[in-house]
Amino acid sequence: MSDIPVVKVNMFCPSRELNDIRRYILSQIENGKVVVLPTYCDAQIVPNDIEIIRVEDLSGEQRK
Secondary structure, X not given: OOOOOEEEEOOOOOHXXXXXXXXXXXXXXXXXXXXXXXXXXXXXXOOOOOEEEEOOOOOOOOOO
8 A cells, every 4th residue: 555645636626725735634644644534535545554534524424
């Protein structure tokens, strides 16, 4: 498995916002190996030492 997480953003974002999302994810990895993704992101590749958690969607359904 790769040691680099790959995340797909499922909406149009300007470059500045994509960089903000990237920094947000990298800071979470540095601080604890758990990444909480917004509902508009999907984890494509997850390293073994990182846990990806998705926030609840509007219906309250928790997705992982």
